[in-house]
Amino acid sequence: MTLSKTSDRGDEATVDSVFSSRYGQSSLPKYRLPEKEIPKDAAYQTISDELMLDGNPRLDLASFCTTWMEPECDKLILQSLNKNYIDMDEYPITTELQDRCVNMIAHLFHAPLGDGQQAIGASTxxxxxAVMLAGLAMKRKWQLQRKAAGKPYDKPNFVAGSNVHVVWEKFASYFEVELKNVNLREDFYIMDPEKAVELVDENTILVCTTFxxxxxxxxxxxxxxxxLLDKKNAEHGWNVPIHVDAASGGFVAPFIYPDIEWDFRLKWVKSxxxxxxxxxxxxxxxxxxVWRSKEELPEELVFHINYLGTDQPTFTLNFSKGTEDNHSIPS
Ligand SMILES: Cc1ncc(COP(=O)(O)O)c(C=O)c1O
Structure with a gap:
């Protein structure tokens, strides 16, 4: 076990001495490892002082990500900071809590779940x-359908308004899917569904609509x-799905405009x-x-890991945490 060593610091052993100690008198290299170690309190003070030059998060009104939480939330976060959550066997209660969130959201968005049926989704x-996971699932599903039909599957595209969030351009580039943009026009700054459906063809893996x-x-x-898509799908025998990017509206509409149908109440909304x-x-x-149902997430994208104890099915990129689909839940 590595222990911090402070014993050879003589009379410089208190935090108070940091500024007057020799550690405060010579500068540390910025981009290379220093030749010698420094005590942890001196390292702390140096980094903490440098961080003072950042903005004050409470004054950050430039982004719509909030920077204040109730003190009880801070306490819970600190309580869990040392958990390596990815080891789900070790932290089953954390897993259970995140599964509950996925289920609550799936129900809020009217996923057609039977009694006691586990929702399919991931916390990201x-x-x-989340968009990368959803797009990837739809791309793979389209490829599998095309393969099974003996048709080419090398030119996938998706349709979105040119107001789409930049992350969709990233998805297009990272996962090699052509982005077909529906242009906006004067006095109409969102995607026109008619123009969107006109762009749909047999290589369309999804239509993304921003809610x-x-x-x-x-x-x-x-x-x-x-x-409109229902009609076009029926005419051509296609199954082009809709993904709703409800990043900014998903927790507004269900509470303020519950009658707007935008979620899994609609047949072609699959994620x-x-x-x-x-x-x-x-x-x-x-x-x-969240996915409408298990069928929307191709099984081959779900990896089964067992080296930490039990079987853990995962469909994740970096930080995401998928729900465990191997048990039913009390309704
Ligand atoms: C429509 C839409 N999609 C995706 C994102 C990306 O969201 P996040 O910051 O949670 O990654 C945003 C963020 O502004 C957004 O407005």
Whole structure:
């Protein structure tokens, strides 16, 4: 075990001495490891002083990620800071709590879940990560369908308004899917569903609709998109799905406009992402992706890891934490 060593510091052993000690008199290299170690309190003071030059998060009104949480939340976060959550066998209660969140959100978004049926989703670092998982699942599902039909599957595309969040351009680039943009026009700053459906073809893996546009907060008309797509899918025998990017609207509409149909009440909505940190009293980063049902998440994307004890099915990128689909839940 590595222990911090402070015993050879003689009379410089208190924090108070940090500024007057020899550690405060010579500078440390910025980009290389120093030749010699320094005591932990001197290291702490140096870093803490440098961090003072950052802005004050409470004064940050430039982003809509909030920077204050109730003290009880701070306490819970600190209590859990030392857990390596990815080891789900070791921290089953944390896993259970995150599964409950996914289930609550899936129900809020009207996922067609049977009694006691576990929702399918993942907790992520924010909507950006959630979008990658959702897009990837739809890309793979499309590829599998095309393969099974003996058709080419090397030119996937997706349709979105040009107001789409930049993360979708990232998805297009990272996962090699062409982005077909629906241009905005004067006095209409969200995606026009009619123009979107015109762009759909047999290589379309999804239509992304933004529910709460990043630029003006406006909701796109998901119901109209669903109905137009339903018609086009039926005409061509396609199954082009809708993903709703509800990063900024997913926790507004269910409470303030419960009658707007934008979620799993609509047939072609197969996955939804939502951010947790855009609505107040929640630090970044937290977001979720939820799928309509298990069928929307190709089994081959779910990896089974067992080296930490039990079987852990995971469909994650970096920080995301998928729900465990191997048990039912009390209804
Ligand atoms: C529509 C939309 N999608 C995705 C994102 C990315 O969200 P996050 O910051 O949670 O990664 C945002 C953020 O502004 C957004 O407005």
């Amino acid at each position: 670092i924010g909507s950006s990560e 709460g546009s990043t630029y003006n907060g406006e909701f796109e008309d998901v119901k109209k998109l669903n109905d 939804i992402n939502v951010s947790g940190h855009k609505y107040g009293l929640v630090y970044p980063g937290i977001g979720w992706v």
